[in-house]
Amino acid sequence: MGLFSNTVKDSQTKTSFDIDTISNIFIDTEEVGHVFENNDFVYLFTNKRLIIIDDNVEDKNLGLLSVPYRNIKKFSKANLGFNDLELEIYIWLLNEEKPIKLLLGKKVDTNYVYRILSEHSL
Numbered sequence: 001m002g003l004f005s006n007t008v009k010d011s012q013t014k015t016s017f018d019i020d021t022i023s024n025i026f027i028d029t030e031e032v033g034h035v036f037e038n039n040d041f042v043y044l045f046t047n048k049r050l051i052i053i054d055d056n057v058e059d060k061n062l063g064l065l066s067v068p069y070r071n072i073k074k075f076s077k078a079n080l081g082f083n084d085l086e087l088e089i090y091i092w093l094l095n096e097e098k099p100i101k102l103l104l105g106k107k108v109d110t111n112y113v114y115r116i117l118s119e120h121s122l
Helices: 019-025 110-121
Strands: 032-038 041-046 049-054 063-068 072-079 087-093 100-103
Touching: 019 049, 019 063, 032 110, 041 100, 041 110, 072 110, 087 110
Parallel strands: none
Antiparallel strands: 032 041, 041 049, 049 063, 072 087, 087 100
16 A cells, blocks of 8 residues: 555644554555544545544444545634634535534644645645
């Protein structure tokens, strides 16, 4: 599978999710660079796409959404409340009216995630 590794490139990554459980979905030239986790969701940023994993699907299956960076039309961030560190990032895809919402939690630097999206989609 090429250069895939379950070790990732940044110190922001803190996850209990075992990347090896989905290693068969990666293409030969795909590398995982960043992983973020909040509640029942895991967000993997590879060099090719964003993968959103719903770890709370019934029957212990994983729900996967693969978003190629070239399909991202725009994105924004919003604070969930006054003096609240929990932020959401909204991602609009080409030909979609409603955005995808990433809820990142208080321990994740949302500006860092925003920069990752910028680096891959702009």
